[in-house]
Amino acid sequence: MPGIVTCEVKMHQEVSPGHYRLVVHSPQLAGEAQAGQFCMLEVQAGLFPFLRRPMCFERIFKDSVSILYKIEGEGTRLLSRLTQGQTISIQGPLGKPWPLDESIERHIFVAGGIGVAPFPALAEAMIAKLGKTPEVILAARTESMLLCEEEFHQMGCKVHLATDDGSAGEKAFASEVLTRLNPGTGTMVHCCGPMVMMKATHVACEALGIPCMTSLEAEMACGDGVCLGCVVESTIEIEAERMVRVCYDGPVFESTLINWAAY
């Protein structure tokens, strides 16, 4: 059940230019959160910013959770000033988690830039609950935007790097790297990143005949399925279900459920 908790900041540091990791103490969130879910952070008291900021759980520890984010605007810039020992109001956990499918033999993560944020928790859950170690394709515009490589290595994951400018790993798109890994029957892809990248990954998975889960991001007001502000168009043709809520029906969706034509 989602709730609102006031959490103490245990650690908050810049891990790469413009990218921060926030660790907050909350046995409640840590006890309830599942990989793929998210929470709504109150940046500060008062009316600016007016809305909370939705962010996924990067890792879920025994009595704390970590959040990995990128400064995108004024809200995240203000958030980055929060220091150890201060408190922050967090609403959650919210949304549907990544599915953990025991019948799948091979799991491949496709992460684009800050889209890597929900994957460390998923890798840990897969290792602990399924006994399967996922492979990870880490893609970004440039080397400094490749995050979490060390964490995945520590978990024993095979990591494939790709950058748009060739500054690290292959100079290729993540979907091209995915296709070269020859994923066959029994493989499931889990993807999070820019919409164009998830679309390309979805198309590649369709061609390969393998399932693809995508974790979407959207501006949202409530995070609870109420405001209907964060919807994306689905492939469902029933009027009542044509628009799906990223916050409540997702953020994790089977890629075939999303109408990618607009992206």
Next chain:
Amino acid sequence: MGTSVDLSINLGGLKMKNPVTVGSGTFAYGQEYNSYFDVSRLGAVTTKSLSLQPRAGNNPPRLVETPAGMLNAIGLQNVGIDVYLKEKAPWLREHGCTIIGNIYGASPEEYAELAQRLEAEGAADAIEANLSCPNVHNAKTARGCTLVAQDPELVKAYTEAIRAATKLPLFIKLSPNVIDIAEPALAAEAAGADAISAINTITSMGINPETRKPILSNIVGGLSGPAIRPVAVKLVWDLSKVLKIPVLGMGGITNASDAMQFILAGATGVAIGSYTFRHPTAAMEVIDGLEDYCQRHDVAKITDLVGAMEV
């Protein structure tokens, strides 16, 4: 909490145990926020606008944050009256909620049918007719936004049609986008409305200078949140001066102090809107805060404060 304060109100025939409800569209159908507080504590739950058929609403993007508020063009996405009657209303009834059923139709006949069905099924205790949603016209083709609530003759015709279809207390929800809000309000009153709900969102828009494109796919949306509160308080004051029927005031309320501005301006009831998105327990805190206000000011009945601004 003391029990000495009487927070109950009679809003155009709707008995509420306290003056606090929620703005249509900010509380879905009630159930969603029950994990944060007991929603039956509300004076009433106001539903998302219900239409005869389910609506998918506008294309995204539909929402953007603004200074002290937000801009939305949801376009009345809703489950439709059938699903509401089958799945949503029973939950509200089981949990002892008083229900204001908000309705939206494309014609007076549709509004009348919606009101009649809600009454026949016992699925609402009052009807709030949304004659003022700014987001159901395509701004690319329509000349500006024309709303029923902007034309007193149309307000009269729609109100008469709904009035003839139901005996439930009937609230007409008006738009701030008019020269004189008294005109549509008096038209509604003359046609048999029992209360006026004010205000709906203020029509507005945003443009991304980098892409030169509108921020909302619908181009135009509705502004809500504390940014619009002073506008709403003033319009409620305007209404209270001319109407015999009560006003349900709303627009940017975040706490009991904000709610008191509306009550002192002449609102009998108040609705918490967008701020619930930021702070899901806001409405409950307003109820507690109103009781505290009355105790601090030695007021026995909240209704003694309606329109009690001292000038």
